[in-house]
Amino acid sequence: MAEKRIGLQTVKLLNPPSIIGAYTIVGPKEGEGPLKDYFDVVLEDDMWGQESFEKSEVKIQEEAIKGAILKANLSPNDIQYIFSGDLLNQISTSSYTARQLNIAYFGLYGACSTMIESLSLGSMVIDGGFADKVVCATSSHFSSAERQFRFPLEYGSQRPFSSQWTVTGAGATVISSSGNGPYITYITTGKIMDFGIKDTNNMGGAMAPAAIDTISQHFKDTGYTPDDYDLIITGDLGLVGKKIVLELMKKSGYDLSKNYSDCGIKIFDGVEQDTHAGGSGCGCVAVVLNGYIYKEMLKKNLNRVLVVATGALHSPITVLQGESIPGIAHAITVDNLID
Incomplete structure (x- = not known):
């Protein structure tokens, strides 16, 4: 069972x-x-x-x-x-x-x-x-x-x-299995979402639907709302993907405007560093989570965070063959307090 x-x-x-x-x-x-x-x-x-x-x-x-x-x-x-x-x-x-x-x-x-x-x-x-x-x-x-x-x-x-x-x-x-936290309390595993985007220079657009699906399902499964989190953060949607998430989540009844951010936006100064839509890559969410989020949780400045890492599951071969870009998003709740 x-x-x-x-x-x-x-x-x-x-x-x-x-x-x-x-x-x-x-x-x-x-x-x-x-x-x-x-x-x-x-x-x-x-x-x-x-x-x-x-x-x-x-x-x-x-x-x-x-x-x-x-x-x-x-x-x-x-x-x-x-x-x-x-x-x-x-x-x-x-x-x-x-x-x-x-x-x-x-x-x-x-x-x-x-x-x-x-x-x-x-x-x-x-x-x-x-x-x-x-x-x-x-x-x-x-x-x-x-x-x-x-x-x-x-x-x-x-x-x-x-x-x-x-x-x-x-x-x-x-x-x-033992320790004083922060703790990983919930895991929401994503599904493949593919809305037909083929542009490898638009990763935010390709991955945003997966993030929306996983975040929405997380709220439905757990009964949590955006207000239950100090921070909801996606992995590397950048400026393009973040805008899509905010707009479509609001249409679905979830207002993330108060506490939603993206690791790809936080890690760079997009204007001064000329990173266009922001950061990406496996290392993006990894260093923001293990650096910024973890240390802020140790200080108790953040107590409950939903981390939603997004991935574009294409390869150079599939893109050259004209395939679209499948997206995935996995989420965990990182919590300073456990029931």
Whole structure:
């Protein structure tokens, strides 16, 4: 009997795992943005002494995981599982990272929703009694993502104003069966939504329907309303996607105007840093969650947050074949207090 399932898509965790360690590493551009003081490490250059952007991303994710484990006053031997993924072909960054850490590994792909996908599954494993301590992580790198999904930087292609800037960074979270919070209390798993958008420079428009569907279903399943949250934040919809979410959620009877934001908007100063519609990438929600949100929750400035990570589940091949871009959104409630 699925006693922990409520509604259509939500799980209420009866033994909510506690976040006991979090760590973030970001690139130079992210370190110049409005959230710079919340990150643990800001790189002076995005190569970080490596031979390629891809190898740099591996190092960034590996060091973020090690940092989170250290913050939790643990060693890698204390961790039962890694749940991680990234944007590169066959989640190569996460697999090469796990190769170095000698911890049982689940590789995941949810595009930019991967951070919350990993925390969802990791939390279920802990709540189910299958592990006591798990690390969840993801990463992205502007330069590696650009040449895989769009054009090599040397090409110098023009970026339309609906485009977003892939975050260079990694975030890692250690969750435990015991701890003093914040706790992960609810998980709402998203469904694929596809409204036919084919423009890879309009990720906000492609992913917004999935965010709307998941947020609406979360409220229906839990009985919560927007007023029950100090902050409702999507992963990387940017300016375009945020506008769509606000308008359509209001038409559905949910006014998010007081407490809704987006990680892709918060991480950059769109005017001063010329990031057009904002930030994106797996690392976007990962560093905002493990940096800004986590630290504000420790200070009790935020007590209940709905984090909704969004992902565009396309590939360079499917786009070249004329396919549209499927979207997904996964949500968790992060709470300082549990029933």
